[in-house]
Amino acid sequence: MAEEKHHITSYKTYLLVLVALIIFTLLSVTITQIELSRWATVAALLIAGIKSTFVLLVFMHLKFDLRIFRVMVGLIISLLVVVIFITMLDFLFR
Amino acid sequence: MSENKQHDAQKSYLEETGGRKGIFKWILSTDHKRIGLLYLYSIMSWFFIGVTLGVLMKLELIAPGITIMGAQSYNATFTVHGVIMIFLIVIPGLPAVFGNFMLPIQIGAKDVAFPKLNLLSWYIYIAGSILVVSSLFAGGGPPDTGWTFYAPYSFKTGTNMLPAVLGAFVLGFSSILTGLNFLVTIHRLRAPGMTWLKMPVFPWTLYGTAWIQLLATPIVGITLLMVIGERIFNIGFFDPAKGGDPILYQHLFWIYSHPAVYIMILPAMGAISEIIPTFARKTIFGYRAIIVSTLAIAFVGYFVWGHHMFTSGMSGTALFTFSILTFIVAIPSAIKVFNWVSTMHQGSISADVPFLWAASFIFVFMIGGLTGLILGALAVNVHVHDTAFVVGHFHFIVFGGTGFAFFGALHYWFPKIYGRMYDRAWAKTGWIIFFIGFITLYGPMFYLGIRGMPRRYFDYLPDYHGPNIISSLGALVMVTGFVIIVINLFKSARSGEKAEMNPWGGTNLEWRIPSPPPLENFDEIPTIDKATYKYD
Numbered sequence: 001m002a003e004e005k006h007h008i009t010s011y012k013t014y015l016l017v018l019v020a021l022i023i024f025t026l027l028s029v030t031i032t033q034i035e036l037s038r039w040a041t042v043a044a045l046l047i048a049g050i051k052s053t054f055v056l057l058v059f060m061h062l063k064f065d066l067r068i069f070r071v072m073v074g075l076i077i078s079l080l081v082v083v084i085f086i087t088m089l090d091f092l093f094r
Numbered sequence: 095m096s097e098n099k100q101h102d103a104q105k106s107y108l109e110e111t112g113g114r115k116g117i118f119k120w121i122l123s124t125d126h127k128r129i130g131l132l133y134l135y136s137i138m139s140w141f142f143i144g145v146t147l148g149v150l151m152k153l154e155l156i157a158p159g160i161t162i163m164g165a166q167s168y169n170a171t172f173t174v175h176g177v178i179m180i181f182l183i184v185i186p187g188l189p190a191v192f193g194n195f196m197l198p199i200q201i202g203a204k205d206v207a208f209p210k211l212n213l214l215s216w217y218i219y220i221a222g223s224i225l226v227v228s229s230l231f232a233g234g235g236p237p238d239t240g241w242t243f244y245a246p247y248s249f250k251t252g253t254n255m256l257p258a259v260l261g262a263f264v265l266g267f268s269s270i271l272t273g274l275n276f277l278v279t280i281h282r283l284r285a286p287g288m289t290w291l292k293m294p295v296f297p298w299t300l301y302g303t304a305w306i307q308l309l310a311t312p313i314v315g316i317t318l319l320m321v322i323g324e325r326i327f328n329i330g331f332f333d334p335a336k337g338g339d340p341i342l343y344q345h346l347f348w349i350y351s352h353p354a355v356y357i358m359i360l361p362a363m364g365a366i367s368e369i370i371p372t373f374a375r376k377t378i379f380g381y382r383a384i385i386v387s388t389l390a391i392a393f394v395g396y397f398v399w400g401h402h403m404f405t406s407g408m409s410g411t412a413l414f415t416f417s418i419l420t421f422i423v424a425i426p427s428a429i430k431v432f433n434w435v436s437t438m439h440q441g442s443i444s445a446d447v448p449f450l451w452a453a454s455f456i457f458v459f460m461i462g463g464l465t466g467l468i469l470g471a472l473a474v475n476v477h478v479h480d481t482a483f484v485v486g487h488f489h490f491i492v493f494g495g496t497g498f499a500f501f502g503a504l505h506y507w508f509p510k511i512y513g514r515m516y517d518r519a520w521a522k523t524g525w526i527i528f529f530i531g532f533i534t535l536y537g538p539m540f541y542l543g544i545r546g547m548p549r550r551y552f553d554y555l556p557d558y559h560g561p562n563i564i565s566s567l568g569a570l571v572m573v574t575g576f577v578i579i580v581i582n583l584f585k586s587a588r589s590g591e592k593a594e595m596n597p598w599g600g601t602n603l604e605w606r607i608p609s610p611p612p613l614e615n616f617d618e619i620p621t622i623d624k625a626t627y628k629y630d
Contacts, residue, residue, distance in 0.1 A: 086397060
């Protein structure tokens with residue numbers, strides 16, 4: 001039976017990530033008070049993207065997992081980016 | 095004791111009840127084969143409702159003016175017909191029925207990776223189905239938006255949108271879980287020696303489908319939730335009056351629903367790729383090209399959704415991009431047709447029932463595919479968009495493609511599933527009547543569409559009367575064929591003559607185990623040492 005090595009993340013790391021997530025959530029609420037026009041969506045997506053990255057890497061252990069899983073998730077995110085890009089070809093040039 | 099054990103090992107899955115009786119031996123079983131049949135019976139039950147609604151529509155259109163229903167009833171009928179046919183039948187269709195039954199057997203496994211999750215998927219499917227069908231009977235009348243639930247009408251109409259939309263949302267979970275289960279099964283449970291390039295085509299197509307189920311379905315889930323949010327909380331995502339964008343709804347809906355066409359058609363192509371070499375007695379032509387084209391369809395299929403929206407008011411840049419991508423996705427589909435025809439070339443063809451379904455599949459799929467290219471061309475699309483032409487194209491692809499492949503697969507694997515053979519003469523009679531009815535029903539729609547008859551109207555100008563009569567009569571002929579097919583299969587499942595282990599002379603693993611298969615398929619997990627589809 002193959003022995004599998006599990007990475008154990010410390011409570012301190014989890015706590016730090018949680019704090020970061022709360023800060024970014026507050027930030028995404030705060031920027032709605034600033035007039036960013038079209039860039040408001042970009043800013044909101046950027047913050048959401050950073051938060052998701054934290055969750056994926058630390059809470060979902062992608063950082064400590066096999067490379068193949070990181071590649072698979074990367075491919076899926078690329079797919080999402082292409083889909084958004086194509087949608088923008090409509091939205092931005094309408 | 096050992097004799098008993100041996101006897102138990104040879105019991106078929108139909109005899110092995112796990113000590114349960116009556117309906118419980120079905121609805122509590124985690125055996126992939128029984129779950130496949132649960133899906134088959136559920137899907138066929140909904141299919142009867144869907145067909146009935148379809149026939150009612152054709153009866154309404156047999157003459158101009160009100161024939162059997164008015165505008166509102168007609169709107170509701172085509173909506174519920176579409177929702178049932180798409181979400182309850184063709185999307186789960188081949189993967190849930192034949193994928194469940196055949197996938198583990200074809201890759202040399204005893205079951206899927208997560209049998210309990212598999213049963214849960216069926217329960218979720220039933221819950222979603224009941225919600226959808228309940229929209230027919232509850233409160234403000236059946237939904238009338240069309241199966242696409244286009245905003246802003248879908249959150250403004252007073253009809254029963256919530257059960258239908260919520261039902262479609264719930265059904266998505268079933269689809270995702272099935273996809274996840276198949277992905278893990280294919281990655282982890284292939285028999286020793288079954289490398290990726292020794293795997294039969296049907297599991298390959300299920301693999302491509304599973305990725306689409308897993309990645310695209312959540313998008314429609316979110317979209318439907320947004321519609322529910324619009325209806326209940328009046329948020330304004332898609333409401334222009336509140337700064338929302340109705341075209342965004344169409345994007346989100348089709349980002350899922352176009353790949354969903356490939357959820358329907360890829361396993362259909364997989365089943366056809368199983369049938370043709372078996373009845374041509376020839377190794378499949380271009381195995382690798384078929385695999386690559388399967389993955390290419392699954393991949394490129396993600397990026398062509400906009401061709402459903404050519405007249406929605408999208409930007410010119412998007413129109414151009416989607417049109418180009420649409421033409422590109424036709425290439426891998428054409429590769430498959432080329433491979434099937436080449437497999438038949440110089441083969442020793444036996445025109446038995448499954449082959450007849452496969453051959454007619456290629457015929458109707460070609461018509462569906464080529465008319466799809468007409469729709470993919472921007473200038474022509476403007477002329478035929480939202481006309482009967484689109485309805486004809488759609489049914490040639492989805493019903494002609496998935497439906498013919500489904501019946502082909504059913505006749506192909508029927509002896510394996512039930513251990514009994516059907517009456518071939520009646521099966522051929524049913525097929526030819528069905529085929530003639532199909533062409534007569536949907537063929538005139540191309541003509542009507544080119545002449546400008548809009549779709550989704552209960553009434554039409556007298557000029558369109560002739561082709562509509564032909565089309566409506568075609569519906570009755572097709573239903574006659576369908577009834578013959580169902581009665582024949584139903585009777586044969588109960589009292590047909592016993593089928594051999596390998597009645598068609600197939601080469602894949604399912605033909606090397608008894609008919610019907612034992613509970614865990616194989617006494618011993620087989621070792622695969624040669625490529626698939628090898629005929630002497």
